[in-house]
Amino acid sequence: MKQALILALITFIVPPALGQTFRSDDPVWIDNDSAIDVKNITRHKLSDHYDFLIHSFGKTGDLTPRPAMNVNTVGEVPDSSWFQNRHAMKRMSIEELVRGPNTGSGPSMDGPWFVIGAKTEGITPGFRIRDSRGDVYFIKFDPPSNPEMATAAEVISTKFFYAMGYNVPENYLAFFTRDQLRVDKKATVTDNTGRERPLTEYDLDVILRRVHQSADARYRAVASKQLHGTPVGPFQYWGTRPDDPNDIFPHEHRRELRGLRVIAAWLNHDDSRAINTLDMLVGQPGRRYVRHYLIDFGSTLGSGSVSAQKPRAGWEYIWEPAPTLKRIATLGLWDKKWVRVDYPDYPSIGRFESAAFEPESWKPEYPNPAFLNATDEDTYWGAKIVTSFTNAEIRAIVKTGQLSDPQAETYLADTLIERRDKVGRYWLTRLSSVDRFMVIEGDLEFQHLASQLDLAPRPVHTTEWFAIDAASGTRRAVAKEDWGIPGMIFMVEITSIEGTVKVHLRERHGDLQIVGVER
Amino acid sequence: MLALMLTLLLAPQEPATEVTRTEELQRAREEKALNLQPPKRSFLEKGLFDLKEKRLVERFQEGFGGFHPFLGGIKKGSGFGFGTSYDITNQLKASAQFSIKGYQKYEVVYTDPVFIHDRLFMEVRTSYQTAPEETYFGTGNDTDSDHRTNYLREDRTVAGQIGVRAAKHLKVGVHSGFLDTTVGEGRSARIPSVAEVFDFTDLPAIQGQPRYVIGGAFLDADYRDEPGNPRAGRRFLARWSSFNDRDFSRYDFMQYDVEVQQYIPFFNKRRVIALRAKSTLTDTGDGQSIPFYMLPTLGGSEDLRGFADFRFRDKNMVAVNAEYRWEAFSGLDVALFADAGQVARSPRDFRVRDMNTAAGFGFRFNTAKRVFLRIDVGFSNEGARVFMKFGNVF
Secondary structure: OHHHHHHHHHHHOOOOOOHHHOOOOOOOOEOOOOOOOOOOOOOOOOOHHHHHHHHHHOOOOOOOOOOOOOOOOOOOOOEOOOEOOOOOOOOOOHHHHHHOOOOOOOOOOOOOEEEEEEEOOOOOOEEEEEOOOOOEEEEEEOOOOOOOHHHHHHHHHHHHHHHHOEEOOOEEEEEEOHHHEEEEEEEEEEOOOOOEEEOOHHHHHHHHHOOOEOOOOOEEEEEEEOOOOEEOOOOOOOOOOOOOOOOOOOHHHOHHHHOHHHHHHHHOOOOOOHHHEEEEEEOOOOOOEEEEEEOOOOOOOOEOOOOEOOOOOOOOOOOOHHHHHHHHHOOOOOOOHHHHOOOOOOOOOOOOOOOOOOHHHOOOOOOOHHHHOOOHHHHHHHHHHHOOOOHHHHHHHHHOOOOOOHHHHHHHHHHHHHHHHHHHHHHOOOOOOEEEEEEEOOEEEEEEHHHHOOOOOOOOOEEEEEEEOOOOOOEEEOOHHHOOOOOOEEEEEEEEOOEEEEEEEEEEOOEEEEEEEEO | OHHHHHHHHHOOOOHHHOOOHHHHHHHHHHHHHOOOOOOOOOHHHHHHHHHHHOOHHHHHHHOEOOEEEEEOOOOOOOOOEEEEEEEOOOOEEEEEEEEOOOOEEEEEEEEOOOOOOOOEEEEEEEEEEEEEEEEEOOOEOOOOOOOOEEEEEEEEEEEEEEEEEEEOOEEEEEEEEEEEEEEEEOOOOOOOEHHHHOOHHHOOOOOOOOEEEEEEEEEEEEOOOOOOOOOOEEEEEEEEEEEEEOOOOOOOEEEEEEEEEEEEEEOOOOEEEEEEEEEEEEEOOOOOOOOHHHOOEEOEOOOEEOEOOOOEEOOEEEEEEEEEEEEEEOOEEEEEEEEEEEEEOOHHHOOHHHOEEEEEEEEEEEOOOOEEEEEEEEEEOOEEEEEEEOOOOO
């Protein structure tokens, strides 16, 4: 395993100053982590209590400061079974953003839905149905106190996470009446003690009695389409699966998981923990591999799934000894900022705001090793993705939540826009945000993202050109006109008060190719 | 490892021998494929996993063969209690409880029959309860704490109530019942029995306890946000009961219980000022009196912390409580509290200056929905007392 780690390190992490280490296939844009057939993999479920304990009271994973491992030489994450570069890299249309991962229109209303399983325990009632096309969906509801809240949050966040590049389920808003449901002959229900028994129509009535019903007797729910493949358990935010040959980068060193911290902060995904992920074994025999999903976005935005989001959510871990002791010792006179945050009264949104939001202070429910490891490069990457959404795109995605109160919808979109800007203002300015490099007619062109998004003034940049000696690794200043010598690596240093960005180029087939970016 | 990396990175590479990054990744994966192992769980993880997956807590609460174990809940002064209930049907439950002081309680409860409409509620219960060492300090507000005595009390009860949820937050109903009490010599080895310290003339019904037929009505307007762990809202309770002596015609009386609770939240409900006032007033006709063991009481974990359970008794009681609660973390609230209360022969005798006072602090271990463990430390002019209870105070 150690050897694999070393190989992984030398494969992707390349100090661009050492230009001679660029390989012929740099930058790698596809990490083919479905290459090895997964023959024997165990379905491994996690204990969420254990997950909470080890992260709250111990240290997990490798927390040694180091760059992310699965980044290519231009600082991006190659496509893989974890992540696909989407909107931030290749602009998606409004239609594509609104459609998200959905391949259809949700459960068919052409025939009855056969309920094939249900759970009666807990505070979030729900069941599984099979529609007339034979597709299976998980049906999840809003808490009675907050109609539309959890279902809107789930659908909206699904669209965002998909557009950002993560694997997510197809989550549809569904509206139905009691007549739509039939209990399947083989359906079972699991009671509070785990006992299974045949499901009855009465059980369904009991479940539906606990959820909100509109004046026209309809129920609103999220229909989450069953993922393709065989579930093999959640992935953790640290280590690798010992039974997956393709999983070689420790998860706490994967950029898409480290950078998720920024994205989770933006969307207030405080429940970003292992239990809300799922690995699926997909592919045909002989070509099977594991695809990694983020699931369950009911606790995002202002929703806490079963009620409005807790005021603490996003601000403080469930267990933090220092503030706990301070509160006890000061008789509660001392506290953190979050206890004084005001929230507007939108039951369909819950608790979500932007005025007090501090992206850098945001926290999930308990420590997440990948988030803890996030470097400025990782958070810059995350911020670049978050800020890739325009106001119009955000409003279009928010609309898919079908909030009946137009003021609530406007508020939610405005809040996301303001939070996006705060994310960009903080994390795009920790490093120089010169980016989107292109070689046009032999010249290197770039954009300054922070100023382009009106988040920071554009600083004055100086640009210097160097040639890198492949043998010695030394560099010498060259004139721009001398670029393009075959076999040579060139470096452009773009310097401003924000810092320096080094861009490496090489000649290939008569063109200059950007092969490395170091921030 | 770093040295190896640097060596590999710094070494000039000949194009002819170059291994691409894609090839290197593939090699790393092929190498891992030779050493695959199934995921393993540590001992702790396995235990916690089984706890959840096998629903051990739920099964424990669900019980065994219909029996449900539970803690606490006998009556004030019983000491640590435990017991089990048994579901005869969904509506009919039987329970048995015991405490370390030898208190016992056996009860059968029939609740909310399925044929009753959602807005109506009904409950019938019958119970036998024995308290071998219920404490008595004398009657009145100025009794001496050194005069601590005890007596045995046995109650046999049949009681029922039926009511309607008149509105979302409002319940009204009537109640009735039959109470047969036996009082005897206290069983405590540490303190004397009542008859050893007090005259029989000070102890109405000590020599013969009446059986009561009870009737009355109640109202409960509950606007609290979360009844098991309220942080906002208010509650108003009123209950009228008529106790009719069926044996001696000397111990008839009326009892009026009122209670008002108010919760004032601030800082996103992470701070709460909780206020409560409650009073029990009784009224007897000419020539009637109230058995000493039926007198309203004051003191202990529920109303006047810093004093012993049942510390004060008389025909009328008033108590006020104020708590400042603040959240230390999601699972723990800390509280500072101040209690005041008085018992009096007549409501006209209530005086602020005569109030017995206590103050203290407490820890409330909770979920969003309920307080499951409360530790209160109360201080008064009679010393300090620690109370550990499996539930909230109000």
